[in-house]
Amino acid sequence: MKKTLISVVGPTAIGKTKLAIDLAVKYNTAIISADSRQFFKEMKIGTAVPTSSELAAAQHYFIQHKSVLDAYSVGDFEREAVVLIEKLFLKHQILVLVGGSGLYVNAVTKGLDNFPEVAPDIRASLNQKLATEGISTLQELLKKEDPSYFEKVDLQNPHRLIRALEICLGTGKPYSSFLAQTKSKRNFNVITVGIEADRELIYDRINQRVDMMLANGLLEEVKSLLPYKDLNALQTVGYKELFKYFEAEWELDFAISEIKKNTRRFAKRQLTWFKKSKNTIWVKHNENLDEILKKIDHHTNEK
Known part of the structure; x- marks a missing residue:
């Protein structure tokens, strides 16, 4: 039987981390993160890095393994992730990929378009x-x-x-x-599970998450990164708005409202991206794990 990568996708704050861990525990396997901002160790709070208990529940890779000072592209991630996945498949039949960064998910599941090196x-x-x-x-x-x-x-x-x-x-x-040149073939199956919910619920969860980040010390984290604010990694929702606060361009309340607004817009773009895929198994944010497993098994048996 061909090895299988289960890719968990969906908008921010919808519960991808929980489902990925539930699947990893069920299949006794590891998780590959494809969240392009959780890579950076200086960006812990504002990127909603899994908690210590969540990280302990299953082996995670590509979490907090780089610095914002490091040059790290989606091409670098693709090469490293594919090598790691092939290695992990030597002892696992199934692996779990999770992330809301569509380009990084596609880099692993479909391969990137081939671009020349530029100066x-x-x-x-x-x-x-x-x-x-x-x-x-x-x-x-x-x-x-x-x-x-x-x-x-x-x-x-x-x-x-x-x-x-x-x-x-x-x-x-x-x-x-x-674009659309011949891409590298993957020697494993990919099953994509997308999590969805009513837009009002997604937006409410986003607002709650931003408030929680602030309570957990987001202001201090962003302030510590102010000297690096022009780096690519920090052109990120939650950071760029608070940089404007620290530079006295915006009031704090306005900056927070902009974070929530821009995160909602980001979630909308994520859904648009992931909805383009025709073979995704869509599940509700509160769907029972057993029901999700049945859908995965049914999808696997149909192939």
Whole structure:
């Protein structure tokens, strides 16, 4: 029987960590995190890293293993994750992948598009442009360099804009021309389980989570990262808003309301991304584990 990777996806604050741990305990297996911000050890509170008891319940990988000072791309993650997964499959029939970062999930489950290497100073220059001129300058530049990708990309995500622009500027070709090339085949099955809930409930859980992060010391965490605020890793909801508070641009109450608003928008984009997949098994946020296991078994037997 082919090895199987169960990928747990869904919007932020919906309960992916709990389901992933429940599945890992059930199958006596390990968890691979595909949350692109939980990688960074300085960003613990604002990224909702699993608690000590959650981490102890099952073996986790790719949690707090990098520094924000490290250069670490989705390509680096793909290479490291696939090597680790192949190693873990030597002793496990099933593994669990969990995360709300769609690009990082796809990197493991489907493989990345193949892009050429470009000079690192191009990215540095674009980051500087973002810091001094704002995101609108990057949006206009992408519209000029690659109008096709401009129509598809999340224009509020500076990481996506900078990634596309560095390819455009470094190769002289549109970023979109490198998409949809032949990707690496995976030698394991992938079963994707998506968690969903009514939008009002998701938004309520997001608001509660932000309040809990603040109670747990988010302000202190963000303040400690102020010297590094221009790094890519820190262009993240929950951090960038509080940087504005610490720099006296915003009042604290307004910054907190912006975190909640931007997190709700992020959750909406996550759902849009994950809903594109046709083979996802969708389950309710409060669905019984036994029912979820039945759906997974049924899906497996259909293949």
